[in-house]
Amino acid sequence: MRKQNGKSERRSGCPLNASVEMLGDRWSLLIIRDMMLLGPRTYTEFLNSYERIATNVLADRLKQLEAYGILATERDAKDRRKQIYRLTAKGIDLAPVLTEMVLWAAAYEETENAALVQEMRKDKKAFLAGVRRRGAEKTH
Amino acid sequence: MRKQNGKSERRSGCPLNASVEMLGDRWSLLIIRDMMLLGPRTYTEFLNSYERIATNVLADRLKQLEAYGILATERDAKDRRKQIYRLTAKGIDLAPVLTEMVLWAAAYEETENAALVQEMRKDKKAFLAGVRRRGAEKTH
DNA sequence: CAGGATCCGTTTCGATACTG
DNA sequence: CAGTATCGAAACGGATCCTG
Numbered sequence: 001m002r003k004q005n006g007k008s009e010r011r012s013g014c015p016l017n018a019s020v021e022m023l024g025d026r027w028s029l030l031i032i033r034d035m036m037l038l039g040p041r042t043y044t045e046f047l048n049s050y051e052r053i054a055t056n057v058l059a060d061r062l063k064q065l066e067a068y069g070i071l072a073t074e075r076d077a078k079d080r081r082k083q084i085y086r087l088t089a090k091g092i093d094l095a096p097v098l099t100e101m102v103l104w105a106a107a108y109e110e111t112e113n114a115a116l117v118q119e120m121r122k123d124k125k126a127f128l129a130g131v132r133r134r135g136a137e138k139t140h
Numbered sequence: 141m142r143k144q145n146g147k148s149e150r151r152s153g154c155p156l157n158a159s160v161e162m163l164g165d166r167w168s169l170l171i172i173r174d175m176m177l178l179g180p181r182t183y184t185e186f187l188n189s190y191e192r193i194a195t196n197v198l199a200d201r202l203k204q205l206e207a208y209g210i211l212a213t214e215r216d217a218k219d220r221r222k223q224i225y226r227l228t229a230k231g232i233d234l235a236p237v238l239t240e241m242v243l244w245a246a247a248y249e250e251t252e253n254a255a256l257v258q259e260m261r262k263d264k265k266a267f268l269a270g271v272r273r274r275g276a277e278k279t280h
Numbered sequence: 281c282a283g284g285a286t287c288c289g290t291t292t293c294g295a296t297a298c299t300g
Numbered sequence: 301c302a303g304t305a306t307c308g309a310a311a312c313g314g315a316t317c318c319t320g
Contacts, residue, residue, distance in 0.1 A: 019245035024166035105159035
């Protein structure tokens with residue numbers, strides 16, 4: 001488990017000091033993005049999504065995201081061996097953050113999957129609805 | 141300097157793969173937040189803002205953010221020893237991302253500086269204008 | 281004194297081997 | 301399949317030193 005690093009910041013009047021622990025992490029963001037765009041995932045699907053994530057790091061981040069209440073786990077009803085990771089309501093509410101990140105990145109950094117970006121830009125609410133719908137999927 | 145880690149992700153159809161390098165970093169986010177809320181800053185001001193940032197890490201992040209075009213440096217006209225770090229237009233355009241982060245954090249994690257959060261929630265455009273105004277300040 | 285660079289002990293990461 | 305254990309490499313936090 002990662003260092004929990006309780007009191008890191010001196011500045012007290014500023015928001016975000018606590019949550020930056022979770023949002024300021026490369027892998028956590030990618031995990032959240034994948035669940036938003038693709039719906040509930042399994043451990044192995046995450047593992048195959050990123051070239052350079054180690055199994056222990058993935059396990060650590062999933063555990064941490066669950067502890068934060070951003071995702072929840074359940075067993076696949078059909079295949080009891082499989083475990084499904086799914087965004088909670090709290091996790092789904094991160095969609096606007098990810099949306100703004102993607103729009104910024106699209107404007108300045110990259111143009112990958114321009115169609116999706118276009119959809120997000122044109123109608124943020126429709127995109128958010130899509131995230132909610134995928135979050136509610138039984139399986140994928 | 142931090143590892144630049146060229147090709148980290150396998151998934152090609154998803155946006156955000158590149159920019160997560162910059163946005164998925166704890167200190168970068170805090171540096172950007174400080175400049176948005178407080179205007180242009182000096183190295184020493186950043187250093188005093190966070191209890192646990194090391195001088196080499198701060199220097200590294202400032203260098204990296206400058207390389208990304210998110211901030212720019214200039215010398216203080218009055219005190220030539222001082223160097224001022226200021227958000228560029230590209231950096232200012234990150235305001236929506238930070239705004240959504242703060243609103244999410246306020247809803248679920250913390251309630252620090254509720255007045256500011258209230259302002260952001262009520263009128264995002266006014267808050268963005270404030271960021272722009274602070275960004276244009278001559279000194280602070 | 282402001283803005284770092286350098287060294288050093290500790291923590292985290294990435295890779296891989298292994299296990300319930 | 302879903303992780304845990306281990307280990308070398310990289311990054312980090314802290315202190316100190318350097319330079320204008």
